[in-house]
Amino acid sequence: MDHIFFDDWDKLNRTLIVGVLAYVLLVIFLRASGKRTLSKLNAFDLVVTVSFGSTLATILLNKDVTLAQGALALLLLITMQFLVTWSSVRWRSIKSVVSSEPSLLLYRGELLGDALHATRVTEDEVLAAVRGSGIAALDEVEAVVLETDGSLSVVRAPGAGNGSARSSLDPIAKP
Known part of the structure; x- marks a missing residue:
């Protein structure tokens, strides 16, 4: 019960340092991947956006996840988003799976x-x-x-x- 509000400075410092670095990496990855990554187009894009937030939170708060693992996870999500959207532009069957019709x-x-x-x-x-x-x-x-x-x-x-x-x-x- 005595660790509800404060545990130690090391954990706070880790959250601060990893948080800033993970945020900077996420912004760099998103800028490099183009505008389409966070566009508001369909349910698939919403899932990817929520996944970014969940991954960032895990990087910040789970001491068992290193910054390198978190960066790889973010890069993997962005790469998968790119591959799915790239494929959906080229093949109608994939587009019909990831997006709906008006x-x-x-x-x-x-x-x-x-x-x-x-x-x-x-x-x-x-x-x-x-x-x-x-x-x-x-x-x-x-x-x-x-x-x-x-x-x-x-x-x-x-x-x-x-x-x-x-x-x-x-x-x-x-x-």
């Missing part, structure tokens, strides 16, 4: 109930995305798509938006 949730102003149910997205979430895009009426929307990263994209209908909200500004805008 889902159409609303088309030409009409909510697609089966798609909403299958993707576990509520009507309110779709409406919020439409409002967040600055659109006030569903008939101004061509489509709402649930993207592979979980975000909702709103596509304005062709010819929608006649600019009527700006008409009162025309006399002010003219010199």
Whole structure:
């Protein structure tokens, strides 16, 4: 019970030194591996990102894991991420395993109930995305798509938006 709050300075020093070095190595590895490593694209990328955090925590707090072992683990995760994404660009079968397809949730102003149910997205979430895009009426929307990263994209209908909200500004805008 007497070691709950403080054990010894050596453990704190190890956490400090290894933590700083592991963090610097992780940043260097991520910068060297490119933007795609931490992109927000699909569930696979989320798993890799969580794995980075878990590995970093293990390096920091587990005295049985050396900095070299931790660095190798981080490098292995980044290498595997690179190989999977590289492969998924070249082979459709691999892409279909690691990423999902976008889902159409609303088309030409009409909510697609089966798609909403299958993707576990509520009507309110779709409406919020439409409002967040600055659109006030569903008939101004061509489509709402649930993207592979979980975000909702709103596509304005062709010819929608006649600019009527700006008409009162025309006399002010003219010199």
